[in-house]
Amino acid sequence: MILNEIIDKITDEFENSDIFFGHGAVSPIDEAVWLVSSVLKIKFKDINKYLKTIVSVEDINKINLIKSMRIEQRIPLAYLLNEAWLKDVEFYIDERALIPRSLIADLIEDDFYPWLESIHNINSVLDLCCGSGCVGILLAKSYPHLDVDLIDISDPALEVAKINIQKHNLQKRVTAIQSNLFEHCKKKYDLIVTNPPYVNASSMTKLPTEYQKEPQLALASGEDGLDLTRLIIKNAKKYLNANGKIFIEIGHNRDVIDEVFKDLNLWWVDTESGSDYIFMLEKNDLP
Numbered sequence: 001m002i003l004n005e006i007i008d009k010i011t012d013e014f015e016n017s018d019i020f021f022g023h024g025a026v027s028p029i030d031e032a033v034w035l036v037s038s039v040l041k042i043k044f045k046d047i048n049k050y051l052k053t054i055v056s057v058e059d060i061n062k063i064n065l066i067k068s069m070r071i072e073q074r075i076p077l078a079y080l081l082n083e084a085w086l087k088d089v090e091f092y093i094d095e096r097a098l099i100p101r102s103l104i105a106d107l108i109e110d111d112f113y114p115w116l117e118s119i120h121n122i123n124s125v126l127d128l129c130c131g132s133g134c135v136g137i138l139l140a141k142s143y144p145h146l147d148v149d150l151i152d153i154s155d156p157a158l159e160v161a162k163i164n165i166q167k168h169n170l171q172k173r174v175t176a177i178q179s180n181l182f183e184h185c186k187k188k189y190d191l192i193v194t195n196p197p198y199v200n201a202s203s204m205t206k207l208p209t210e211y212q213k214e215p216q217l218a219l220a221s222g223e224d225g226l227d228l229t230r231l232i233i234k235n236a237k238k239y240l241n242a243n244g245k246i247f248i249e250i251g252h253n254r255d256v257i258d259e260v261f262k263d264l265n266l267w268w269v270d271t272e273s274g275s276d277y278i279f280m281l282e283k284n285d286l287p
């Protein structure tokens, strides 16, 4: 079979299945191209150059096996291929950690403009609730002057983060620390970024199957989705240097946040998905 026939066939099968797109691809054709390009080791953006290539039986079998697991078991493709991207940076990923998709990546791409006077005045960063380490590692890769600590409570997730630190050769500047929030944190930082668990109890019961393949510790955050956010806000101040800032991602919880933290001076930050998903607090405005 030639490549474009395989892509068409898989796209059709994905289209006629119950799979949910929320982990790196937004449509059946996106996932089909991702799957074949990964197995054939072709860059996603170069796929058009190879559409008339004859694919070996061995590769077709590999592609079909992964496709069947995707459709029948609803395992996200990122886990089946052990790869995910944040912006154009590739990360290793498996079921031990949440699949990278944090909107904090948009802020990194924009140098945190206009929220930081200059990223070059920042030296130390904490990625709290780091999972695969994708956010902290993207920061360290984007700004070679930064020292970045990654904290997570989950040892399995930290194993994935360590694979990514090595993959990007950042052992000298990025350190993974096991800690229940700030419990084992010994330093102060100029900048804290965090994408904590934020799914409320009611939404947890309605998640598409794909999300149930992710660590539930990475998603669930109590009745209103704010258990972790409350604790972070309560404790962050003493881990920030003077003029330090914290950016907190909160999913679809803006209404609840605005109500619960109405006495705090929250700044809602623009991302490519809108301005309801991440807020910033300055050290002096933290309780």
Ligand SMILES: C[S@@+](CC[C@H](N)C(=O)[O-])C[C@H]1O[C@@H](n2cnc3c(N)ncnc32)[C@H](O)[C@@H]1O
Residues within 6 Å of the ligand: 097, 098, 099, 100, 101, 102, 128, 129, 130, 131, 132, 133, 134, 135, 151, 152, 153, 154, 157, 179, 180, 181, 194, 195, 196, 197, 198, 217, 218, 219, 228
């Ligand atoms: C939504 S995931 C985010 C992962 C990563 N930052 C990303 O954007 O892909 C939240 C992470 O918080 C971690 N976590 C949950 N409770 C925690 C706690 N009490 N202290 C530290 N990390 C925690 C989970 O293990 C998970 O890796």
